[in-house]
Amino acid sequence: MMTPLGVAVPMLYTIPLFLTWARPGERSSTLMGGSAIFLTLVGVVFSPGEVSEIVFVERAMASTLHFVVTWLLIVQKRSTRKVKAAQQAMHDSEERLRLFIEHAPVALAMFDRGMRYLAVSRRWITDYGLSESDVIGHSHYEIFPEIPKRWKAIHQRGLAGDIVREEEDRFQRADGADRWLFWEVRPWKTAEGRVGGIVIFTEDITERKKVEQELRNHQTQLEDLTGKLLTAQEEERKRIARDLHDDFTQQLAALTIDLQRQAQVASESGMPPASHLVQMGKKTEQLTTDLQRMAHRLHSSLLEHVGLEAAFRECVEELSARTGLTTELVIRELPRGISLGQATCLYRVLQESLQNVTKHAKAANILVRLQPSRNGVELSIQDDGLGFNQSGEATQPRGLGLTSMAERVKTLHGTFRIESTVGFGTEIYAWIPLSEVKSDH
Numbered sequence: 001m002m003t004p005l006g007v008a009v010p011m012l013y014t015i016p017l018f019l020t021w022a023r024p025g026e027r028s029s030t031l032m033g034g035s036a037i038f039l040t041l042v043g044v045v046f047s048p049g050e051v052s053e054i055v056f057v058e059r060a061m062a063s064t065l066h067f068v069v070t071w072l073l074i075v076q077k078r079s080t081r082k083v084k085a086a087q088q089a090m091h092d093s094e095e096r097l098r099l100f101i102e103h104a105p106v107a108l109a110m111f112d113r114g115m116r117y118l119a120v121s122r123r124w125i126t127d128y129g130l131s132e133s134d135v136i137g138h139s140h141y142e143i144f145p146e147i148p149k150r151w152k153a154i155h156q157r158g159l160a161g162d163i164v165r166e167e168e169d170r171f172q173r174a175d176g177a178d179r180w181l182f183w184e185v186r187p188w189k190t191a192e193g194r195v196g197g198i199v200i201f202t203e204d205i206t207e208r209k210k211v212e213q214e215l216r217n218h219q220t221q222l223e224d225l226t227g228k229l230l231t232a233q234e235e236e237r238k239r240i241a242r243d244l245h246d247d248f249t250q251q252l253a254a255l256t257i258d259l260q261r262q263a264q265v266a267s268e269s270g271m272p273p274a275s276h277l278v279q280m281g282k283k284t285e286q287l288t289t290d291l292q293r294m295a296h297r298l299h300s301s302l303l304e305h306v307g308l309e310a311a312f313r314e315c316v317e318e319l320s321a322r323t324g325l326t327t328e329l330v331i332r333e334l335p336r337g338i339s340l341g342q343a344t345c346l347y348r349v350l351q352e353s354l355q356n357v358t359k360h361a362k363a364a365n366i367l368v369r370l371q372p373s374r375n376g377v378e379l380s381i382q383d384d385g386l387g388f389n390q391s392g393e394a395t396q397p398r399g400l401g402l403t404s405m406a407e408r409v410k411t412l413h414g415t416f417r418i419e420s421t422v423g424f425g426t427e428i429y430a431w432i433p434l435s436e437v438k439s440d441h
């Protein structure tokens with residue numbers, strides 16, 4: 001052992017030991033272990049003179065020691081590698097999470113139990129005019145001292161493990177700007193399953209709110225305008241009807257009387273009245289009746305004078321007399337308190353529907369029903385005519401008649417429905433409430 005060779009041989013073992021340490025791995029360590037044995041054998045074979053038993057045992061022990069040391073080194077290297085891999089995986093996952101949070105298109109922030117910022121998305125930073133270094137590690141309440149109490153209460157609920165969703169909320173920013181927010185609070189859990197803090201997601205919906213409000217305003221304006229248009233139309237009809245009645249029919253009546261008087265004079269003077277004079281008299285009389293009827297249709301003074309029921313009867317009877325259609329009219333006892341506006345609406349729906357039946361339906365029978373229903377009055381006009389397809393309703397604009405019926409009913413907060421099947425006829429249904437529903441805008 002003390003010979004130069006005796007020192008050199010154990011020193012040779014350091015070579016495989018060093019290589020095993022430098023290049024860890026099962027294959028390389030087996031290789032190194034193998035070469036160590038080989039070197040031992042070489043040492044034994046080439047030792048000068050007889051190899052004493054002591055030397056042999058000493059070398060065998062050195063070999064065993066070498067194996068033990070190599071094995072320990074391998075175990076240590078392996079566990080270091082595992083720790084490194086775990087650290088790498090954790091780093092990767094943290095990096096993914098950071099990227100995800102940072103670039104999420106919503107404003108989101110992650111807090112610990114003390115409401116200190118752990119991570120924030122860029123949207124959060126820009127929405128609140130902050131910088132990332134301002135927030136990470138700082139308390140939310142320190143950054144937003146003006147935060148309402150109700151929000152703090154919601155954070156507490158989140159920290160207690162609840163998921164809290166709030167549809168929308170108004171919030172005044174530090175710069176005084178009034179904003180609308182949609183937000184959600186969710187707890188996040190630690191590996192032990194305890195709540196580690198919360199994540200808050202917020203979305204600034206101020207612009208959407210603005211658009212919605214504008215849309216509502218437009219809708220109200222449109223409804224207002226439609227109501228005004230319908231009233232103006234009624235007024236205009238009334239004026240034309242009055243002119244027709246007071247002016248034209250009066251003049252025509254005077255003309256009829258003149259013609260009749262002329263015929264009388266002619267017959268008194270012994271001359272037979274000219275036949276064309278008699279004809280003219282008859283035509284003028286007919287014209288007067290037609291004009292009166294037209295004036296009546298334009299503005300049914302009947303409604304004001306005799307009421308809804310009588311006006312309905314007159315209208316339906318006039319239709320069957322004019323067209324020869326079989327009509328049936330069912331009127332159940334109507335509640336009191338139908339205003340003139342409501343009566344006019346029902347009457348106009350009836351008129352337009354009957355006109356449509358004569359114009360488009362080629363029907364043989366018409367059934368009209370007017371009856372009380374659910375705190376209101378319902379009207380239905382059914383025919384057994386051609387019917388029509390309304391599947392394209394949304395894309396194809398309806399005719400003016402159907403649209404104005406629907407609008408009239410809508411202005412009175414009622415319901416309007418058309419049920420039509422090609423080949424089986426049409427039903428127009430309208431219901432209007434009698435106790436005026438208060439509109440909420």
Ligand SMILES: Nc1ncnc2c1ncn2[C@@H]1O[C@H](COP(=O)(O)OP(=O)(O)O)[C@@H](O)[C@H]1O
Nearest residue numbers: 356357360361387388398399400401402403426
């Ligand atoms: N009772 C009905 N039977 C068959 N088709 C109808 C009936 N009522 C309406 N229609 C169809 O609906 C269309 C729209 O009707 P409307 O709005 O009153 O406009 P208009 O009568 O001026 O054509 C009509 O052109 C017709 O094709």
Ligand SMILES: [Mg+2]
Nearest residue numbers: 356399401402
């Ligand atoms: Mg029509």
